[in-house]
Amino acid sequence: MAGLLAFSAAMAVGSTAIAAGAVINRFSDPLRDYDTTSAGPFDAATARLQLVGHGAGTTAVLHVRGVDRSVSGRTFGAHLHNGACGTDQPLLAGGHYNHDAHSGAPKVVISDQTEVWLDVTVDASGAGNSNSVVRFTPTAGARSVVIHAKPTDPATGGAGDRLACLPVEW
Template structure:
């Protein structure tokens, strides 16, 4: 009787392993999923770490940021979580083309666009929109915490990926001539997308 239970347990474990392999681990199945990217950091003014504040009134030193991003089945899902920011405020937030520096938020370059606008700065809603860019506008609660998620119908090409998420001082505009604009850049976190 013990022998039969052991064989049954081994069979169940083997079946579970086959299911797990089929659901996304081996790379041989049809479902495509890459490992998730995750960065969790504290905003600093001293040049240390991946997160920088350039305006401590809007992004206080010591506030925190977390970005996760995963590619699955031809889409990219990115989530931004913040805490310790100004309470009850909406910040624009977007994936940008270059990593952050301690010097200035502008060093992170323009918004990452899957289909690049031939005109810069890009303010055409045909290019500057939440399906062609990763927009993560976030509204904080009474404690200065907030979360937002973006899902876009594409994955990054290996040779051209976003490298940061920038917090902006205003919500993102959507109208022609201003699409994608969100004011100054009080904070930035480098993300290895």
């Protein structure tokens, strides 16, 4: 119940921010497959990311659809990464975009407030949504949202293998 309430509150914050904020950018594309030699749940999926600026921060909203329904109910880690998507080159996307690292903070904290975490749970129709509200604005560049095989570990930010990638370049 607490989890549900927290989720509702987060959605409300996101909706308010969207209504009041200015869309910095919207990205919509088929997901790039990181394993073109075998079938995966995101092979036919598309995704859309909106970055909305509000005051000192950003709301990121991710929509994924067209995911194989065999994985409905599962949660997949998703994050804003530093680098661009590359065909069959999952490591090209680099590490997570981390505000502490980009702003030269003396200590780099890994959390859902220093990075943009957008884990998605796939529903019965093969779609999933998530949002993240952070108090920074990512700097422009050729970046990506990488979708991983597992939910994000809140302690390490790790989420297993990289499955698919949405180009996010501005």
